[in-house]
Amino acid sequence: MSTALPPRTESSTPGRSGLPKQAKIRGEAQVWLTGMGLALALTLAAFLLWVIVSNGLAVFWPKRITEFTVRVGTQTTTIAGELVSRRELLTNEPGKPVVSEVHIFTGNKDVYKNAFRFIDAATIIAESQPLDLIEVERLEYGNAVGYPVALKLRGADKKIESIPAEDSRFPSELNRLISETNDRWDVIKSLEKGKIGANAQKIKRLENERKKIPAGEQGVLDADIAKLKSEYQELAKQAGVLRAKQNEHKLSIRLASGESKDILLGKIVEVFQPNRMGLLSRIGFFFHRMWNFVSDNPREANTEGGIFPAIFGTFAMTLLMSVGVVPIGVLAAIYLREYAKQGPLVRGVRIAVNNLAGVPSIVFGVFGLGFFVYFCGGSIDRLFFGDSLPTPTFGTGGILWSAATLSLMTVPVVIVATEESIASVPRGMKEASLAMGASKWQTIQRIVLPASVPGILTGTILAMARGAGEVAPLMLVGVVKLAPTLPLNTEYPFVHLDQKFMHLGFHIYDLAFQSPDSEAARPAVFATTLFLILLVLVMNLSAILLRERLRKKFKTSAF
Numbered sequence: 001m002s003t004a005l006p007p008r009t010e011s012s013t014p015g016r017s018g019l020p021k022q023a024k025i026r027g028e029a030q031v032w033l034t035g036m037g038l039a040l041a042l043t044l045a046a047f048l049l050w051v052i053v054s055n056g057l058a059v060f061w062p063k064r065i066t067e068f069t070v071r072v073g074t075q076t077t078t079i080a081g082e083l084v085s086r087r088e089l090l091t092n093e094p095g096k097p098v099v100s101e102v103h104i105f106t107g108n109k110d111v112y113k114n115a116f117r118f119i120d121a122a123t124i125i126a127e128s129q130p131l132d133l134i135e136v137e138r139l140e141y142g143n144a145v146g147y148p149v150a151l152k153l154r155g156a157d158k159k160i161e162s163i164p165a166e167d168s169r170f171p172s173e174l175n176r177l178i179s180e181t182n183d184r185w186d187v188i189k190s191l192e193k194g195k196i197g198a199n200a201q202k203i204k205r206l207e208n209e210r211k212k213i214p215a216g217e218q219g220v221l222d223a224d225i226a227k228l229k230s231e232y233q234e235l236a237k238q239a240g241v242l243r244a245k246q247n248e249h250k251l252s253i254r255l256a257s258g259e260s261k262d263i264l265l266g267k268i269v270e271v272f273q274p275n276r277m278g279l280l281s282r283i284g285f286f287f288h289r290m291w292n293f294v295s296d297n298p299r300e301a302n303t304e305g306g307i308f309p310a311i312f313g314t315f316a317m318t319l320l321m322s323v324g325v326v327p328i329g330v331l332a333a334i335y336l337r338e339y340a341k342q343g344p345l346v347r348g349v350r351i352a353v354n355n356l357a358g359v360p361s362i363v364f365g366v367f368g369l370g371f372f373v374y375f376c377g378g379s380i381d382r383l384f385f386g387d388s389l390p391t392p393t394f395g396t397g398g399i400l401w402s403a404a405t406l407s408l409m410t411v412p413v414v415i416v417a418t419e420e421s422i423a424s425v426p427r428g429m430k431e432a433s434l435a436m437g438a439s440k441w442q443t444i445q446r447i448v449l450p451a452s453v454p455g456i457l458t459g460t461i462l463a464m465a466r467g468a469g470e471v472a473p474l475m476l477v478g479v480v481k482l483a484p485t486l487p488l489n490t491e492y493p494f495v496h497l498d499q500k501f502m503h504l505g506f507h508i509y510d511l512a513f514q515s516p517d518s519e520a521a522r523p524a525v526f527a528t529t530l531f532l533i534l535l536v537l538v539m540n541l542s543a544i545l546l547r548e549r550l551r552k553k554f555k556t557s558a559f
Helices: 021-058 170-210 219-245 279-295 308-339 344-356 361-384 399-423 427-435 440-469 504-514 518-557
Strands: 065-072 075-089 099-105 116-120 124-128 134-138 144-154 160-164 250-254 260-264 268-272
Touching: 021 518, 065 099, 075 116, 075 144, 134 250, 144 170, 144 260, 160 170, 170 219, 170 268, 279 308, 279 518, 308 344, 308 399, 308 440, 308 504, 308 518, 344 399, 361 399, 399 440, 427 440, 440 504, 440 518, 504 518
Parallel strands: none
Antiparallel strands: 065 075, 065 124, 075 099, 099 116, 134 144, 134 268, 144 160, 144 250, 250 260
């Protein structure tokens, strides 16, 4: 006996995949939509990274110096500088011709008052790139651009010896003297920040101890203080002699516009001729500039020099924050998952933790200022540093309170990630441990926590990524515009948790919005942003590699 089959309709006809055509079409539309969203997100992220990387790396590439002959009225003048861009200005008036401008970096801020200039392209008569043009990187007033004229050397008898640029001795003598002055600056910094700084700290400590003892017993301390002050004066005298030597010799240059300029060799960082550089020389100079940017201290309102204090401060603060946030987050997650009685109260705590992750960061900054700085720091000062009051020690912003504030801000991320990781541990492993006679804490310590380490590290990675890029709360609890002294140094007690610090995120904000010279600060913004991304990437990759290694270890040990 045969059964009649129902007639096929178009909506129920199976396709190649075995699914009805209508269902297949609906599914494909949703897949294409989610794929387009992913592609758009990846494209935007790639474009953002390309803008940052291209502009950040371009800062270190030595650009050629172009000399422009410009017509001004009936006269002509010469302007030399690095070509920044050529652009056309759009006009709203119909029939008006488009105006083309050339944007160049002229340097010589102390002479021209501005380091950048716009030139109307219609007034440019000629362009050239003379090989003799030099660029001088200085400790102040930015770079200088011009033609070398002579070295003016002052001898022991204070007579001036001039070595013209045409002399064969000029290049080697210039490089030797600049190397000597840079080495002398290193000695001066070491003397002032090392011996003189340590001497001043000892004097301050003895003076505080002197206040605590009766007047009749202060003779020994007075003798020690007098000896230290004598040593201080001798060290200051040595530093003064070295600083005087920095002002002995000068480099004379002629600007493209005709003015003459004498530059103290003690104010010169380096001299280079970009128009004479070949490809290999440019590549070598590119890495040389990048290293100087990473290893030097900032100068000239942070628009010149390097970012080493900001890199170190960001790394130290993020590491200190991670050390503080992980134990708190893990303990809280263990209690919520393993010990707390599940009910409305625990559910309310979980909701509060999730909502805490959405609180604006500036609110945490205000809380950190009030609780950590004023309350905790003020209490520490009254208990242990009463002799230094009213000057605060811990009762002001510092790297410790910054790390504590960011730990409080990122702890919800660690709690949620750790709790989910603990929940994913197979129940059979816990029951087997308890059946073998282990206590609940032993089970958590030996079974649950080792298996949850990858999840804990995932929460730590997310917390580090967020904490390293935060700026708003740090502005209230410890970060400053310039702090060349690091929180970790050779001065006792070596680790200075009360000290203010620099941060890459705040450094970017300061350059972009607080710099007196926005044109000069723009390249440093991109370069600093690039290194902030690289620092976060390196820290996250290190944590990810550690997480994968532990995951493989515990996965293997399960068999």
